[in-house]
Amino acid sequence: MAYSDFSRSIKIAPSILSADFANFGAEIRAIESQGADWVHVDVMDGHFVPNLTFGPPAVKAFRPHVGTVMDVHLMIAPVDPYIDAFAEAGADILTAHVEAGAHIHRTLQAIRGAGMKAGVALNPGTPAAAVEHLLDLCDLVCVMTVNPGFGGQKFIDMTAKIRALRAMIGDRPVHIEIDGGVTPETAPLVAAAGADVLVAGSAVFKGGSVADPAPYGANIAAIRAAAAAAL
Ligand code: DX5
Ligand code: ZN
Numbered sequence: 707m708a709y710s711d712f713s714r715s716i717k718i719a720p721s722i723l724s725a726d727f728a729n730f731g732a733e734i735r736a737i738e739s740q741g742a743d744w745v746h747v748d749v750m751d752g753h754f755v756p757n758l759t760f761g762p763p764a765v766k767a768f769r770p771h772v773g774t775v776m777d778v779h780l781m782i783a784p785v786d787p788y789i790d791a792f793a794e795a796g797a798d799i800l801t802a803h804v805e806a807g808a809h810i811h812r813t814l815q816a817i818r819g820a821g822m823k824a825g826v827a828l829n830p831g832t833p834a835a836a837v838e839h840l841l842d843l844c845d846l847v848c849v850m851t852v853n854p855g856f857g858g859q860k861f862i863d864m865t866a867k868i869r870a871l872r873a874m875i876g877d878r879p880v881h882i883e884i885d886g887g888v889t890p891e892t893a894p895l896v897a898a899a900g901a902d903v904l905v906a907g908s909a910v911f912k913g914g915s916v917a918d919p920a921p922y923g924a925n926i927a928a929i930r931a932a933a934a935a936a937l
């Protein structure tokens with residue numbers, strides 16, 4: 707499968723930033739077998755954010771293991787020189803930060819032009835209005851609920867921003883994705899405010915492993931149930 711039709715139903719997107727880095731293929735298969743809707747891939751450059759992860763060749767190696775949707779979150783600057791490489795790597799959705807350069811409008815056009823769904827991410831300090839003129843050029847708005855760079859950080863309440871975006875988006879087929887500190891405790895807040903894609907790293911991978919993946923399933927189910935209960 708790849709990205710198919712737009713839907714606002716709740717989707718859980720485990721971030722493989724919290725996976726075993728020596729075992730990505732098996733980890734991706736494990737989270738999908740345990741109910742993940744999308745696979746969230748965090749690309750960091752040690753410049754836009756103070757951490758380094760992996761680049762296009764690694765993302766390309768993940769691709770055959772992903773049976774759902776490969777959701778690639780770029781925390782890099784600049785973005786434009788790498789768009790074709792991530793298309794070639796097989797990203798279904800490619801998200802760039804609005805803070806990553808002066809020409810986000812051009813970046814989103816280029817992402818769609820390369821055949822991918824386009825996402826735009828906002829750091830906690832960036833207002834919703836920063837994407838107001840981009841909503842017809844993107845398929846997803848990612849609201850960061852931590853300062854990007856690391857898994858396992860404390861959730862920052864961005865509920866008011868999510869509500870503002872939901873109103874701004876109106877009937878457009880644009881997802882609202884939440885990234886950072888999502889747990890069964892915080893999921894209801896963001897779902898009630900209008901988010902439909904919940905990224906979760908530490909809250910999905912805690913307690914499980916490739917050898918014992920059932921906790922991944924229980925963690926995904928707990929986040930999903932908590933979000934659903936708020937709707
Ligand atoms: C943060 C990343 C997130 C991160 C989320 O910079 O973009 O995707 O992995 O991790 P948790 O769910 O542990 O906050
Ligand atoms: Zn992310």
